Amino acid sequence: xxxxxxxxxxxxxxxxxLGAIGVLIRRNPLVIFMCxxxxxxxxxxxxxxxxxxxxxxxxxxxxxxxxxxxxxxVVVGIAIIVQVYRAGRAMDVDxxxxxxx
Amino acid sequence: MAVAFAVLAAWLxxxxxxxxxxxxxxxxxxxxxxxxLGLAVVFLILNAQFLFAAQIIVYAGAVMVLFVFIxxxxxxxxxxxxGRSRSEWLLGGLSGAVFAALLxxxxxxxxxGGRPGPFTPEVINHAGNVQSTGxxxxxxxxxPVEVTSVLLLVAAVGAVYLAMRKPR
Numbered sequence: 001x002x003x004x005x006x007x008x009x010x011x012x013x014x015x016x017x018l019g020a021i022g023v024l025i026r027r028n029p030l031v032i033f034m035c036x037x038x039x040x041x042x043x044x045x046x047x048x049x050x051x052x053x054x055x056x057x058x059x060x061x062x063x064x065x066x067x068x069x070x071x072x073x074v075v076v077g078i079a080i081i082v083q084v085y086r087a088g089r090a091m092d093v094d095x096x097x098x099x100x101x
Numbered sequence: 102m103a104v105a106f107a108v109l110a111a112w113l114x115x116x117x118x119x120x121x122x123x124x125x126x127x128x129x130x131x132x133x134x135x136x137x138l139g140l141a142v143v144f145l146i147l148n149a150q151f152l153f154a155a156q157i158i159v160y161a162g163a164v165m166v167l168f169v170f171i172x173x174x175x176x177x178x179x180x181x182x183x184g185r186s187r188s189e190w191l192l193g194g195l196s197g198a199v200f201a202a203l204l205x206x207x208x209x210x211x212x213x214g215g216r217p218g219p220f221t222p223e224v225i226n227h228a229g230n231v232q233s234t235g236x237x238x239x240x241x242x243x244x245p246v247e248v249t250s251v252l253l254l255v256a257a258v259g260a261v262y263l264a265m266r267k268p269r
Contacts, residue, residue: 002102006208008147011110013204015117021197022121025190030126030172034133037164038120041140044156052147056218057225057237060149061245064238067159068249072256074164078171079263085175 008049015042027092029081033074040070105146112139130168137161148222150230 015038022035044063051059081091089095116139119132141156225233238246 003106003146007106007110008143009208010205011113011143013208014201015113017197017201017204018114018117018121020200021193024196025193026121028126030168030175031129034120034129034168037133037160038117038136041137041160044152045140045143048144048147048149048152052149052222054215054217055221055224057220057233058218058241060152060234061237061242063149063152064155064234065242065245065249067155068253071159071164072249072252074167075256075260076263078167079260082171082175083263083266091175 005049005053009046012042012046012049015039015045027094029077029084029091029093029096032093033077033081037070037074040066102146106143109139109143109146113143126172127169130165130172133168134161134165137165148225148230149234151234 019035019037019039019042022038023032026032026035044066047059047063047066049059051057051063084096085091113136116132116136120129120136123129123132137156137160141153141161144150144153144156220233
């Protein structure tokens with residue numbers, strides 16, 4: 001392998017940061033979900049890189065679990081978003097404040 | 102290998118910025134598909150072929166189809182974030198830059214600690230990538246795999262319940 005391990009970890013960190021910025025500055029819940037997917041993907045990249053450079057399969061196995069959990073999370077999250085839409089509310093996380101009351 | 106990594110890193114960064122900064126949700130989704138496909142190729146570089154296949158099938162396939170389908174169904178108008186509050190973009194970008202700088206300092210030029218395991222690429226490819234990964238998943242990680250299968254079941258039931266409920 002010509003590429004040092006920490007290059008992959010840097011890439012992963014930058015992608016994770018991009019996702020985190022997206023969660024902070026976007027208001028559309030669908031877009032926020034996509035940014036969360038970006039963060040999960042970045043973590044998968046770190047898992048796979050460490051797994052490869054330490055000659056282990058544990059990271060790959062964990063990446064599979066992360067993929068499964070994110071699929072479950074997307075299913076429930078999108079069901080909630082559709083429910084919010086059907087209630088006639090705006091697609092804006094600042095407007096979704098029923099839990100505050 | 103280094104050239105391939107550089108190209109893929111640039112691709113991932115550009116599409117990642119596209120995911121965060123695009124105005125219309127459908128463009129966000131398409132950028133995310135491009136990002137996930139690029140990441141799948143990075144998995145290929147890292148000798149995780151099974152993860153590559155799962156990434157394309159589950160993420161770029163199933164999850165993104167769900168996103169695009171919902172966007173087509175709900176047709177949300179373009180995000181009103183831009184122009185509403187510049188300071189939020191500034192604060193978000195600033196905290197992100199600080200976070201990235203911390204991460205990069207933390208990871209700067211440092212080798213991974215820890216003892217290397219027995220699964221070199223030669224060993225994995227000799228046994229077969231799917232075989233080695235499957236063995237790891239169904240022996241060492243049997244309990245987490247079972248727990249995530251229960252989680253998937255609960256998520257499916259929860260989604261059906263939420264879809265059946267009448268909104269107030």
